[in-house]
Amino acid sequence: MKNLPKVREYRSPVWSEPIIMEMGRKGERGICVPEADQEIKSKVGEARSHIPEKMRRKQAPGLPEIAQPQVLRHYLHLSQMCLGMDTNIDAEGTATMKYSPKVNEALARLSEMTEIHPSQDEDTVQGILEIIYRLDLFLREISGMDQFTFQPPGGAMATYTNAIILRAFHAQQGEGAQRDEIITTIFSHPCNAATAATAGFKVITLMPDENGYPDFEALKAATSKRTAGLMITNPEDTGIYNPRIKEFTDLIHKAGGLCFYDQANANGILGITRAREAGFDACHFNLHKTFSSPHGSFGPGCAAYGVREELARYLPKPAVIYDGQQYHLDYDRPDSVGKVREFLGNIPAVLRSYSWIMSLGPEGLLEVARTSVINNNYLTKMLEEIRGTVRYYAPGKYRLEQTRWSWEKLTEETGVSTMDIQRRMVDYGLQSFFMSHHPWIVPEPFTPEFCESYSIGDMKYWCAVLRTISDEAYSDPELVKSSPHRAPIHLVKYEDLDEPDKWAVTWRAYVKKKGKSALERP
């Protein structure tokens, strides 16, 4: 592969920061808080006198005492040892690590967003209700669904919302006890299986056919009068679009079930194809993926969950409605499943997504989809040329926004695994690729996703790093296996994490288990 850029020299900051619990000295203060006026104090007396004796804190909490500059410096150092999407090329597949425009961040930090309370009178929150309502309308158009809720604070909570709505629907039809099975596929996100099970369904998981497509014959065999519904992704984690999807949804409907489309990541198909035409009754989008709200070190997310008219009455309440003049919160929804989270959800994400769509419009969204698909297939051309890679399944077929790859060949030939390569990437200043959800049907997997935010230069650079690591694997496998070498830390002893006498999920547990030596670092 010619024309790949030179791999840069990179060293992560290594601050060897202590744990915050080890910092500070008695008497230091990080922030001063208001005190009650003297007049209040003399009127109501000591605060203690208002706390029942046995509920008084006998021993002050064992928090550290640290002055403000040192707290700030500590957390800034920690941030410097964290590869956020803004600071590197972050192509973690299934996650759609796209650019979160700074202007939207600035809008989300206005007090008109941050300093409003969810129980305020409707008249005083017309602005945010308008934004919620308008994003609902946009997503109806993008998906073909008829109404959305933003209450689920993450993608898994949206699939859970779907599971309990299916539960409510079948119960209302008088088939609640009979329809106790949900069908999903192994390449749909594991939360579909997990949330269906949490809602009380039995889960049937379809394995792919030899070409990696969801197996229609297997679906036929699994479908019955017990089928409550189908919960499925398309394209799946493999990036392969299931062209028979309408046959899938038709079959489920014929059996009396409902179909849910996990569109956490819909980046490759915005404006191209919709849930409605494919026969789905419900779908969800992760606003923190496709619609640009930042991932925030694993949340807070926000999932927009939408349904067709027939299911709208089951949506969590309240709904945001518009009477032509004013926006209202409608609680009068007797068939609603109630709440999946308190209040209305993570609304700053709704604001950012609204603004993102308003910056792009219909043509822009189409460009997002097309660019992400072009990027992925362009990447394929480059990755194919890297020694040791295998593109799994469906030869000759294009993938949409991501592709499941395997290092199987490289591992066989060098002993270097995908996890070794994942760690080694950090030595070059790149966020590790996403491997695969479990179980690993594809051996030694990796799943890159270059959404529209990345330039051709970014992609070439990323490939240059992978090619370098591949070369290292063939010439000096130990170098890769013992990596990372230029990261904030060295190889973690994972075996400690699962041993009850060794794991330590808090500092106090660590000190108890380690004894004094915990406090004496070399």
Added chain:
Amino acid sequence: MKKENKFDYSYIPNAAPEIRSEMLKKIGVSDVEALYQEIPEELRLKEKLKLPKPFPSEYELRRHVKSILSKNQTCEDYLNFLGGGCWQHHVPAVCDEIISRSEFLTAYGGTPYSTYGRMQAQFEFQSLMGELVGMDVVSEGSYSWGTVAGNALRMASRITDRQEVLLPKSVGPDRLAVIRNFCKSVLAENSISIRLIEYDPETGLMDLEDLRKKISSNTAAVYFENPNFFGCIESQGANISEIAHAQGAESVVGVDPISLGVLAAPSDYGADIVVGNAQPLGVHMNYGGGLFGFIASRDEERYVAQYPSWLISIAETTKEGEYGFGFTRFERTSYIGREKGKDFLGTGAGLWTIAAAVYMSLMGPKGFQKIGETIIQRSHYAIDSLSRLDGVRVLFPSNAFKEFVVNFDGTGISVRAINKGLLERKIFGGIDLSEDFSELGSSALYCITEVHSKEDIDKLAKSLKEVIEK
């Protein structure tokens, strides 16, 4: 190149026509349409999406969004006494500074090497929270108080192999609605049944007689909150835990962690599992978006094995003295176990977790003590002031922390009308309880925190007087 490319997309570098052509050429297709060949024609959208005309310039976009947002009135413009699970506290500037950092704001999962800093910060959240609640295991931040309470009750059900839980009738309606969903199952025999325990009409605290009557060897857990939804400090925690334990049930306690500088840690009164809402610790209300929950317990395998959550553990690395991090017993989660995992796990509240770590580090033991004292003193000052108004009564006045129930029956005016009157005076009155707790009559839940000065409280009392006497 398609003619649709009407303007430059500043977020989409490869939409530039020259680059686009070069890429398609390398892929070996003449048009992007060829890449969509797997999508059947009948599923293809034939028309352009009907969306409004966009604002391609950042200036116009900002102006547009700001003009909509400006229709909101904020709790900075108005005097706010709303709480009920989303509370107005001061957010230290350092908290905002840290979570505005691109490195944290835009990171995802990564590995202990690529996102080392976020894992340490989140381990520190667990450690700091562990000190407040007095527990050795604390989860990373999750969706909300209601969802973690649901998780905790399901944990208790699995631990005890029982399918009934007892909750006080005073649990907040939103929270209870979430818990109900978590306890329900497709088949009735797999559901966890919820029985509500009466509260004492004099004190607002759990009615222990009713608890004794309803608890049995079928009870998986007794859940209660401290302070409870009415704002009352539940002083019978030790008794409740004792009653639960005598029947082999778990004691599950929900807390507002900002109270824990002055209130006893739940571990001191027998809690087995602790949950709570950490939004007060350095996260703005965000119209309710700031909420997030956590779960804590003793460091026992039978508890750890049942967590659905991320549990970040400290670990050694190949270099002596270096701190590494990783996930404890990750195979228990749904990421590995799918339908066999414990409940489910996904993107939670990572950024808020970091904000709360910063907050707890800044506050220290003294800060938590001081803020607790200030809140209590101001709340009781407000209770005293409002109680003096004609026809106004505070229902459970003696054991309030930062919220309390104000009854307006004696005024003959509905809470709705009173709140309208207050609104005209730029005040957000307390949450109307008349529907959800009709037994309390015309009542509202008022919230006082460290952001309310004496003048603010005096203004509330004066305005209420005006509204009532009008």
